[in-house]
Amino acid sequence: MKQLKYIFCFLFVTIASNIVVAQDMIVTNDGTIIKAKVTKVGATEVEYKKWTNQDGPIYTVKVSNLIAINYQNGEKDTFSNLPSNSQQIATTNTQATGNVQVTVESLSPEARTANEAIMAKLNAPVELVYPEKHKDDIGKKDAGAAYIVYGLKSNSVIANEDIEIIGKIGCLYKENKNAPAQWKEGNISTSVSSGSVGKILSNISSDLTADYSNPAIKISIRNKSDKILFIDLGTTYIGSMGNVTCYYVPSSTSSSHGTSGGASVNLGSVAGAIGIGGAVGSLANGISVGGGSSNSTVSTTYSQRIISIPPRAIIDLEPQYLFGNEKKKICEGAYLDLPYSNYSYIFIPKIYFNKKAERMLVGDHYKYTEDNSPIQFNFIMSYSYDECCASTKTLSAYFYMRDMLGCYRTNLPLYRGKLPVDFVGLSSWVYVKSWNVNESFPKQ
Structure with a gap:
């Protein structure tokens, strides 16, 4: 045949x-x-x-x-x-045609060198920097906060000859319960200027929750080549603690006589889309998108599943929640919780330790491995040289909580202990509570 x-x-x-x-x-x-x-x-x-x-x-x-x-x-x-x-x-x-899973072993020598260089930079050892006058706190006071530093697993492909994946940690902050979430990058502890102290003093709780509520990650894709590349959002995912989010949400918007309305179109299923080791299994179902149909009275536009990246350019994907945006248990001893009863739209990660047996102190540095880390997430993307995406390559990056470093939180969002100014990795901030609780976050 x-x-x-x-x-x-x-x-x-x-x-x-x-x-x-x-x-x-x-x-x-x-x-x-x-x-x-x-x-x-x-x-x-x-x-x-x-x-x-x-x-x-x-x-x-x-x-x-x-x-x-x-x-x-x-x-x-x-x-x-x-x-x-x-x-x-x-x-x-x-x-x-078909899909090729790019692995570390399948990279060309040049691409493997580039991938290893980026991973070495993100996995570099880190310690908190303490002002001299606060070094007496180390090992004596309970930690009120901690930095989580994320590393990359050894089987990650964060770059090849065509693509480089760039991640940034921030938050999706909401002004009020019904407002759209806004991306905010960076953290207060390294960016507060003297001119903003007055504002912080006048509304401290608002500023704290603004920078540390609803932690999120924004992925950017850099096209290293001289060709136009095409990203298939239908087979691009962020997975965190057992939850999988597809970057493509099929939808349509119709307009008639100057009015418009939206309707969900064939959402498909992403359950089981990512298997052990990051292999892409069942793909999200979709429809022909990126176009529309129209007549004299109605025009329908569908959401775009395939996006292009010009040569030597960078595009940003939509930020995604790291742990979701509702009250939940993240893992043993860790919760996404409300800071105050009147902020029902704000959720902050909290780490709990048993006050008598496990408490975390200022200066404590817990180190985790790829296998025993209790917090992990991954990013999987597919791209093609052809806008039809009949033939695709898939890159997978696997992140895990590598370090947790205890520090002391003062009444201001200025911390006795902060990350070095030349730190280039991925980190987020969590509250630390030493209470009489039955469960406790695992120490390493």
């Missing part, structure tokens, strides 16, 4: 050569027919524009991947690239 497909391609080229068609036809050696406007035929590459978007970007395809080009004026070019046997056909088809 596969060989018949290639025989058909030859017949198509032969028949089409006697018919004046509406566009140029590029026939690849896997049987794909591309409707195009060919702009240049070189010794090794053919340049073309998509027939449906002739004002758009120029695409290239290698001559070695082509069987023929049938031009709209009836002329044709043929190439001797038809596979000679079924084994060659199977190999070509395997490479042309």
Whole structure:
């Protein structure tokens, strides 16, 4: 059957050569027919524009991947690239479509060096810096707060020859319960200036919750290549503590006579989408998106599943909650909880220790491994060289709580102990409580 497909391609080229068609036809050696406007035929590459978007970007395809080009004026070019046997056909088809999971072992030497350099920077050892006058607190006072520093697991691919994944920790802050969440980056303990102290004094609880409520992560994608790359949001996920969030939420908005309304469209399922080790299993179901239908009275626009990144450019994905935005247990001894009864839209991570047996002190430094870390999350993304995303590569980054460093929280959001000014890793802040509780956060 596969060989018949290639025989058909030859017949198509032969028949089409006697018919004046509406566009140029590029026939690849896997049987794909591309409707195009060919702009240049070189010794090794053919340049073309998509027939449906002739004002758009120029695409290239290698001559070695082509069987023929049938031009709209009836002329044709043929190439001797038809596979000679079924084994060659199977190999070509395997490479042309489907998904490839990029692993550390599969990286080229250059890409592996780049990946290792980024991981080494994010996994560099860290200690808190204490002012000289507060060093007497170390090992004596209960920690009122702690920094969590996240590391990357050894099987992470945060960069290859095309892509670099950049993560930033912040929060999704809400002015009131019904307001949209706003992304805020950084933390108060290293960024408060003298000019803002008066404001903090006048409304301290608001400022504390503003910078540390609803911790979130924002992922940016850098295109390292000279090609346009396409991200499939339908197969791009953030997973945290057993919860999986897909970056693509299918929806539509319809307008009629100047009015509009939104409707959910085929949400699909992401349950079980990420398996052990980060393999992508069942993909989110979707519909044809990025376009719409219209008539004289109604126009419908669908949300966009495929997004493009220009060469050497960076795009930001929508920030996502690290632990959600509702009261919940994160893990043993850790909760996402309300700081005050009147702030029902604010949730702050709190770590609890048994006051008699486990208490955390200022200066304590708990270190965790990839295997015993109680807090973990991951980011998985798929990209393609083709906007149809018929053939994709998947990169997976696995994060874990590597360090927890105790510090003393004063009445101001200024801490006796802070991260070094040259710290470039990922960190978030948590409250620490030493109470008489039955469960306690695991110490290492």
